[in-house]
Amino acid sequence: MARTPTTFPRLDRRLVAVMALASGLVVANSYYAQPLVGSIAESFDASTSEVGLVVTAGQVGYALGLALLVPVGDMVERRRLLRWMLAATAAALLMMAWSPTWQTLAASAILVSTGSVVGQILVPFAATLAHDDERGRVIGNVMTGLLLGILLSRVIAGLIAEIAGWRAVFVCAAVLMLITMCLIHTLPVSAPTTDSGYRALLASVVRLVTTEPVLRQRIAYGALTYASFGVFWTTVGFLLAGPNYEWSQAQIGVFTLFGVAGALAARVAGSLADRGYSRQQTGVFVAVTATSFFLLGVGEHHVIALAVGVALLDLGIQGTHISNQSLIYPLRPDARSRLNTAYMTCYFLAGSLGSVLSTVAYFTGGWRAVCVLGGFFPACGVLLWIREMCGSAGSPREVGVEQQANGT
Structure with missing residues (x-):
């Protein structure tokens, strides 16, 4: 209850x-x-x-x-x-x-x-x-x-x-x-x-997924972008330690700091979400995620392109993530932890799937295959967003949630 x-x-x-x-x-x-x-x-x-x-x-x-x-x-x-x-x-x-x-x-x-x-x-x-x-x-x-x-x-x-x-x-x-x-x-x-008891609590997580269309839609955006995160970060170590770069573990560790752009995106995306732009900015951030893999592909031989690609990748993924959360939490104020469980479990599983597929892609087709795979997931997200925006101005449920999140 x-x-x-x-x-x-x-x-x-x-x-x-x-x-x-x-x-x-x-x-x-x-x-x-x-x-x-x-x-x-x-x-x-x-x-x-x-x-x-x-x-x-x-x-x-x-x-x-x-x-x-x-x-x-x-x-x-x-x-x-x-x-x-x-x-x-x-x-x-x-x-x-x-x-x-x-x-x-x-x-x-x-x-x-x-x-x-x-x-x-x-x-x-x-x-x-x-x-x-x-x-x-x-x-x-x-x-x-x-x-x-x-x-x-x-x-x-x-x-x-x-x-x-x-x-x-x-x-x-x-x-x-x-x-x-x-x-x-x-x-x-x-x-x-x-x-509710613990067993009923876990069962209600599944019910939330089946009864909340906005949650399902946001799970899709989150899964498609975080799968690309798993694709990139699982195999980039192979690239940087390989013959093109031959970097040490310390150098590879410092390189990951280019992902700080994702932390900056979280603040910007949160502020824009408060102004009612969650749905619109979702498409921008998902598109940035997809575009980053072009630069990451060039980065096989050019470190500057690789660094800029990493910054864009994390910016796009985290911007999408914050946009999703700003629309998910107002759905059921009494069930925010369970909403987060449903969303983050799917998010995490998508990242794991991306990691597995990335390893296969790298050892069968090299770095270029990894970048094609990584770009494919958010490209699907862009198509999903275009369909959403062209189909209507948003379902009454989602528009109502965005208004509630924006305090209007």
Whole structure:
């Protein structure tokens, strides 16, 4: 049974900054291991392919957290839920730091990534705390923190590992989780929005997908763009480490910082969404995502084209993502965590599919095949958007949602 959502005073910048910082600190846990595979393999006298399963285990854990933990944000008081998750994540990070084998490390990585969906609980929490006319901006700011956490995590992990070894990375991460617990304590209490039991809660996620056409449409845009993200970032390391560039792991890690354009796009897209441009800007951002793969293709031999392509890719993907969220959260104010579960689970699965297909494309057709595949997904999204805009001015349901999100 749904409850009437609590009305909160207008958010001040301090609380938004706290949620953005907490999101970035926690999401980084899922990415620290990526640049450390070689060091970990050497420590355990294992192959890099075996230790690579630690990264895969993290992806599995994150998917489990999305499906099983994020919906609980509608059922229990969010601040208390977040504190318990952070405490468990800190303990699992210490298990990673002192793992005697790579198998234990992989098992601990599942627990860490399951708990690291804190950011996916904080985003709908921020949407709940925000007023209608500021929701897009608030979501954009929190997502900026989350994206910066992803971008900086690999670089920071490499620096700490070089100074103190790879185990120190996870000890430091555990300490950061304890600090994040203190940050979370400053957030307001948020009453549960449903009396449903856990099983009914999970079942309602499926019902939301079947009964909310705007949610299904936004899932499609998100999936098509994030699949291209998986396509690019899975294989770009092969290109940069290959004969055309022959870059070191440190150079590759620094190169990922060109993705900071995605963090900037989150802020801009959120502000425009508050002005009622969510549907219009969706087409622009999806088209930017598709166009980026032309430059990424040229970037096989030209680093400047590759860098600009990366910036455009992340700008397009994150702009689309924020536009989607600004239209999804007003659909059911009592079910924002479950809306996020439905959207993000499909989003994450699409990225995983893109990763798998990208590997096949690279080893069968090279970098050019990767770029064709990556451009295909958002190109389909552009066609979907054109059909939506030409078919009508928007369904009554979607127009009403956009007006509600815009506070009109």
